[in-house]
Amino acid sequence: MTILVQISDLHIREHGKIAYGVLDTATYLDQTVKTLLRLPQAPDAVIVTGDLADSGSLDDYARVQHLLSRLNVPLYLMPGNHDDRANLRTAFPAHTYLGNSGFIQYTARVGELHVVALDTTEPGQEAGALCTERLDWLNSTLNALSGQPVIVAMHHPPFNTLIGHMDAIGLRAGTNELETLIARHPNVQRIICGHLHRAIETCFGGTLASICPAPAHQITFDLHPQAPATWILEPPAFRVHVWDAQSKRLISHLVPVGQFDGPHPFD
Secondary structure: OEEEEEEOOOOEOOOOOOEOOOEOHHHHHHHHHHHHHOOOOOOOEEEEEOOOEOOOOHHHHHHHHHHHOOOOOOEEEEOOOOOOHHHHHHHOOOOHHHOOOOOOOEEEEEOOEEEEEEOOOOOOOOOEOOOHHHHHHHHHHHHHOOOOOEEEEEOOOOOOOOOHHHHOOOEOOOHHHHHHHHHOOOOEEEEEEOOOOOOEEEEEOOEEEEEOOOOOOEEOOOOOOOOOOOEEOOOOEEEEEEEEOOOOEEEEEEEEOOOOOOOOOOO
16 A cells, blocks of 8 residues: 655745735644644655745745654655745755756656656746646656556646636646547546645546645635635645555545544444
8 A cells, every 4th residue: 555645735934924914824734744644544755736835935945844844754846836946946955856957847656656746837927837848758757657557746737627717827738738648648547736725626638637625725616707716714635645556546535634523433
């Protein structure tokens, strides 16, 4: 059994600053880490699918590093639209898989799984994109991993969620090409994403694409095409993706953040 925990969209600010003028995202991340550390089975690795920082500053990342330092398992980072690639690399020098320049794309072996991180960010823009260079890299990487269980991780989800104001800043280029590419690789067990701050799933390219909620604020659920862009303090959660070697299946769980009454026996 291989366990990969996914957290996403931390939006951490430096000490003395809060998000949107009211939200101390660091406190929420602290609670998420505590919940993660209480899991009955320790994960083999943790991946953060983007938006670690809120402004992308080095001070933001210093606080992210401090908050995540209690995790005693391999930690994999990815940029989101709020992140700065150069500052992310500078703040986490031990994470050599981030590379020295260009897109942050890599493959990580986690137990029996191969995690393929795909960079969808465009500097200075909220929306994401996949260009020919990134898609060609993904195709070559998946060809090399043929027949082995793969999770493709990306920040911007490759599908519309029907939350209009978020879809407007979603993956705006390369979606069709990505779906065609993924369909050629049946060993892709899951596409895991962030950005939307909600638990959302759909079929995509012959596999399942899923979005992870955030540790703090969620995007308000409203499917009206002209719904305003708002956030809400619904219960936070994270994903636990488990590869079952016996059935050769990836099973994904949604774990709420916090401490709750129980567990209690049924008898």
